[in-house]
Amino acid sequence: xxxxxxxxxxxxxxxxxxxxxxPPYGRLRRLVPLGLTVLGLWLRWRWLRIQRxxxxxxxxxxATHHFHQRAAEAVVRRAVKQQGxxxxxxxxxxxxxxxxxxxYVVTLSLVHDQVPPRPWSEIRPVIESELGGAVGTVFAExxxxxxxxxxxxxxxxxxxxxxxxVAVKVQYPGIDRIVQWDLRSIxxxxxxxxxxxNIIDFxxxxxEMRRYAPDExxxxxxxxxxxxxxxxxxxxxDVVVPRIHRDFSTKKVVTMDFIDGIKIxxxxxxxxxxxxxxxxADTLIDLFNEMILRRGMFHADPHPGNVFVxxxxxxxGKAKIALVDFGLTxxxxxxxxxxxxxxxxxxxxxxxxxxxTTMSDMGFRTREENVETYTALGEAFLGDVLRSGKAYAxxxxxxxxxxxxxxxxxxxxxxDVPGDVILIARVMGLLSGLGRTLESKTDLIEALLPYLxxxxxxxxGSPG
Numbered sequence: 001x002x003x004x005x006x007x008x009x010x011x012x013x014x015x016x017x018x019x020x021x022x023p024p025y026g027r028l029r030r031l032v033p034l035g036l037t038v039l040g041l042w043l044r045w046r047w048l049r050i051q052r053x054x055x056x057x058x059x060x061x062x063a064t065h066h067f068h069q070r071a072a073e074a075v076v077r078r079a080v081k082q083q084g085x086x087x088x089x090x091x092x093x094x095x096x097x098x099x100x101x102x103x104y105v106v107t108l109s110l111v112h113d114q115v116p117p118r119p120w121s122e123i124r125p126v127i128e129s130e131l132g133g134a135v136g137t138v139f140a141e142x143x144x145x146x147x148x149x150x151x152x153x154x155x156x157x158x159x160x161x162x163x164x165x166v167a168v169k170v171q172y173p174g175i176d177r178i179v180q181w182d183l184r185s186i187x188x189x190x191x192x193x194x195x196x197x198n199i200i201d202f203x204x205x206x207x208e209m210r211r212y213a214p215d216e217x218x219x220x221x222x223x224x225x226x227x228x229x230x231x232x233x234x235x236x237x238d239v240v241v242p243r244i245h246r247d248f249s250t251k252k253v254v255t256m257d258f259i260d261g262i263k264i265x266x267x268x269x270x271x272x273x274x275x276x277x278x279x280x281a282d283t284l285i286d287l288f289n290e291m292i293l294r295r296g297m298f299h300a301d302p303h304p305g306n307v308f309v310x311x312x313x314x315x316x317g318k319a320k321i322a323l324v325d326f327g328l329t330x331x332x333x334x335x336x337x338x339x340x341x342x343x344x345x346x347x348x349x350x351x352x353x354x355x356x357t358t359m360s361d362m363g364f365r366t367r368e369e370n371v372e373t374y375t376a377l378g379e380a381f382l383g384d385v386l387r388s389g390k391a392y393a394x395x396x397x398x399x400x401x402x403x404x405x406x407x408x409x410x411x412x413x414x415x416d417v418p419g420d421v422i423l424i425a426r427v428m429g430l431l432s433g434l435g436r437t438l439e440s441k442t443d444l445i446e447a448l449l450p451y452l453x454x455x456x457x458x459x460x461g462s463p464g
Contacts, residue, residue, distance in 0.1 A: 022118070023083035025174060030082060031185040037078045038189055041071045042196075065103065072107035080115065084175065085182035085213060087115060087151035091303060092205060092426060117149035123156075123170050130250040138248070142168070148305065152179070152216060152327070157258060165258040166245060167324070169219070176217045183210055208419045212300075216327040219254040225329035226256065232295055238283050240310060240322040259322045261308030265437050273311040275319045280309055281440035283321055285447050288431060292424060293344075293451040296337040300423050301328040302430050304437075330423055336362065340424075345452040347378040348445065365416035 024030055048067050052060045079090045090108045124135060124144070131138050141159040147167070148155040152175050156168045172178075187210065190202040215221045223244045230241035240259065248255035262269045264284075270277055284307070291298035299306070302323070310320040332340070339362050346354035356374040366373050435442065 023081070023178065025178070027181045027184065030084070030086075030178070030181050031188070034078060034082060034086065034185055035189060037074060038193075041074060042193075045071070068103040069107070072104045075104075076107055082182075083115060083151060083172075084178040085151070085186070085209070088213070088216075089182075089186055089209065091151070091301075092209065115149045115151060115154075117146045117154055118172055120144040122173055123154065126170050126173055127168070127253055130253040131248060139168075150305070150325075158255075160245065160248070164245070165260075166248070166255050167242070167258045168248070169254045169256075169325075171217065171219070171252040179213055179217050183213055204417050204419070208423060211419060212328055212330075212423075218251055219249060219327075220251050222325075222327045222329075223249050223254050225326040228297065229291075229299065229323070229326065229329065232297060233287075233291075236287070236290075238318055238320050239287055240320050242322070242324060256324075259308050259310070259324060261310045261322045263304060264307040264309050264321070264434060265304035267437060267439075270309055270311075270319075274315060275309055275311050277438040278441045280319055280321065281435050281438040282442050282447070283319075284431060284434065284438075285440075285442050285444070287321060288427065289447060289451050292332065292427075293337065293341055293448075296332045296334060298330055298332075298427065299323050299326065299328075300330040300427055301325060302427060302434070304434065307434070330420070332420055336418070336420055341452060343378070344448060348448070348452065362421070363416060363418040364421075 024033070044067065048060070048064065052064065057064075076090060079086045093104065093108050123146075127135055127138075135142050139158045140161045140163075143157045145156075146154040147157050153169050153171045156170065158166050158168050160166055186206050190206040194201055194203055223246065226241060226244050230243065233239045233241060240261075242257040242259055245255040245257075262273060262275070264270075264280070267277055270280070284302075288298060288302070306323065306325040308322040308324065310322055312319050339358055343355065343358040343362065346358060352371050352375040355378040356371040359374045359377070360369070364374070364377075366377075
């Protein structure tokens with residue numbers, strides 16, 4: 001009797017579903033298992049590198065792929081056991097195709113929406129303590145089965161006494177302490193790693209996480225961000241930002257309008273509902289171009305669990321994109337936003353001096369400062385994609401760009417990257433993944449032109 005082959009993804013999902021729901025609590029109980037996992041993977045990686053030098057890279061190609069796939073799965077298993085900010089760290093790294101190999105990018109993305117939910121008995125006291133009354137009194141209806149479980153909170157469907165359907169997001173008990181412990185743990189591990197390895201420096205990524213993590217456990221901040229985005233995008237008829245119900249929201253509970261939409265990655269359901277997925281990809285990239293380049297404020301966590309599509313009411317109508325979960329919403333200083341526009345315009349127009357000057361002004365630093373490196377970075381990061389004529393999410397193009405970017409950085413490594421750029425790169429990585437899922441046909445240069453510097457001269461052959 002033969003068994004059906006089980007994919008890496010299926011194995012991961014099965015392991016996740018069997019994971020206990022309660023994470024370890026206490027600084028050492030969180031640091032030690034994580035540290036042992038990292039140490040074990042590092043030692044095996046060092047041994048692999050010795051074998052590659054002994055037998056040759058090509059001879060060890062299959063073993064190398066096998067190691068990195070197993071290592072990525074081990075990281076996800078540990079993350080789901082630890083939960084808390086370790087899940088967020090995996091999500092962050094899973095979007096960094098410019099830093100990690102494909103095995104990690106693909107596998108680490110599995111942690112989205114795969115966190116085991118906590119029991120109602122743990123969550124109910126949080127709601128009642130925060131809102132000052134029994135759940136059955138505060139709400140007209142409340143379903144105790146969560147509709148989503150994430151790294152820091154889980155979400156329930158409920159109904160207010162005025163008949164409004166709402167989503168109620170509730171923090172896990174003690175998650176604020178867990179986040180602080182995890183920040184210390186990943187900072188320590190990144191610093192230790194940097195003493196032994198210079199291939200990948202995780203410290204800039206950890207520094208960015210330290211900047212935004214405190215806001216993610218303050219739901220007042222999330223409510224404020226949602227209201228600001230809703231007001232900012234009010235003139236767009238293709239975007240929905242749910243209304244926050246302040247009387248039912250606190251630092252640990254946030255209540256907002258329930259979004260009755262289809263998860264953006266559920267392509268079969270979208271097509272069954274008559275949605276043009278390529279048009280949705282167009283709307284998505286235009287929305288983020290506007291938020292980042294024109295408005296200076298953007299939703300910085302657009303993974304598939306946070307983006308929904310509302311099908312058109314009539315055949316031939318336009319679908320709407322709905323955003324949820326505003327814990328990671330970023331405001332960009334106006335000067336930095338203008339620099340982003342100038343840099344993108346210079347890359348499009350192929351102006352090496354402008355690329356180099358702007359990247360330096362923004363805070364990029366390489367081991368050896370020279371125009372050629374900055375130009376190569378700009379081309380690898382965006383220029384070739386723009387001029388390729390391919391959709392922004394073309395998988396072959398993304399892979400080629402990542403390889404070229406890796407070669408450039410190995411020759412002259414980056415020693416400092418602006419934190420806002422890391423976050424924007426993460427967003428673009430997430431959007432590119434969604435674009436592949438939606439079979440995007442978006443021409444990035446056409447999508448970007450309305451948001452660029454009108455004084456920049458277009459490159460030969462580009463639309464102008």
